[in-house]
Amino acid sequence: MKKLIGILLLLAVPLAGVASGHAHLDSANIDLNNKEALHKGAKYFVNYCMGCHSLQYERWERMAKDIGLTKEQVMDNLVFTGAKFGETMKNAMPAEDAAKWFGTAPPDLSLIVRSKKGGPDWLYTYLRSFYLDPSRPFGVNNHVFKDVGMPHVLWELQGLQKARFRTEKDAEGHEHEVFEGFELVQPGSMSPEEYDAMVRDLTTFLAYVSEPVKLKRQHLGVWVILFLVVFTVLAYLMKKEYWKDVH
Numbered sequence: 473m474k475k476l477i478g479i480l481l482l483l484a485v486p487l488a489g490v491a492s493g494h495a496h497l498d499s500a501n502i503d504l505n506n507k508e509a510l511h512k513g514a515k516y517f518v519n520y521c522m523g524c525h526s527l528q529y530e531r532w533e534r535m536a537k538d539i540g541l542t543k544e545q546v547m548d549n550l551v552f553t554g555a556k557f558g559e560t561m562k563n564a565m566p567a568e569d570a571a572k573w574f575g576t577a578p579p580d581l582s583l584i585v586r587s588k589k590g591g592p593d594w595l596y597t598y599l600r601s602f603y604l605d606p607s608r609p610f611g612v613n614n615h616v617f618k619d620v621g622m623p624h625v626l627w628e629l630q631g632l633q634k635a636r637f638r639t640e641k642d643a644e645g646h647e648h649e650v651f652e653g654f655e656l657v658q659p660g661s662m663s664p665e666e667y668d669a670m671v672r673d674l675t676t677f678l679a680y681v682s683e684p685v686k687l688k689r690q691h692l693g694v695w696v697i698l699f700l701v702v703f704t705v706l707a708y709l710m711k712k713e714y715w716k717d718v719h
């Protein structure tokens with residue numbers, strides 16, 4: 473028993489580490505069954521992200537089927553690269569050039585939501601956490617991804633914000649900066665609410681891409697539960713039938 477408790481405690485340690493010391497993440501609050509959010513998210517991704525990022529594990533065809541778009545809708549409105557319907561969602565930018573331009577090649581985003589601690593909450597917070605920082609090559613930094621090599625590609629929509637920090641001394645007298653919040657210094661074309669909604673749609677789409685079978689699993693789950701309910705009723709009726717003469 474002692475051993476078991478020891479093992480459980482060991483398992484809990486990394487989790488505790490995750491919980492502390494990281495930037496606070498806002499809740500993305502996504503709904504993978506929201507078709508409209510998935511459609512809008514796909515459109516935003518193609519328009520604002522795909523110039524640099526690919527989704528190499530997702531095919532156009534599969535995406536269309538999963539989120540409920542026709543071949544025509546996809547080919548007419550989303551494919552700008554000359555790709556075929558059956559091909560994967562690759563971008564047109566060669567990785568070596570990208571690495572030269574940005575210092576780091578923009579990574580493939582197929583698994584981004586699953587690969588981050590915090591999942592969709594991380595992505596949702598990341599896209600809303602760029603702030604002005606003249607010391608960085610693109611003039612912006614990111615509160616959840618320090619010194620990121622990505623420019624704030626959505627700045628025209630969100631506007632530009634400053635981060636407010638306050639200096640605090642800890643118990644040993646070391647000074648460190650504590651993040652207080654953002655302040656919009658130049659409004660964008662969207663209101664903060666509209667921008668959050670847009671980022672939520674984008675996050676919903678990328679969460680779907682990270683785990684396409686999740687949609688199916690959830691649909692399947694409903695049928696499994698229905699089956700169990702029906703089966704329970706049948707089993708109960710059968711039990712009654714079998715035992716009715718015994719008592």
Ligand code: HEC
Pocket residue numbers: 517520521522523524525574576577578579581584595598599619620621622623625626674
């Ligand atoms: C102009 C090119 C460019 C565009 C457009 C762009 N990104 Fe990026 N992005 C980058 C680069 C470069 C990096 C690598 C940053 C680094 O590692 O420092 C990056 C990194 C990221 C990361 C972190 C990846 C990781 O592995 O930690 C995410 C998430 C991301 N981008 C999401 C997006 C989304 C969503 C969009 C569309 C709204 C977008 N990006 C548009 C260039 C771009």
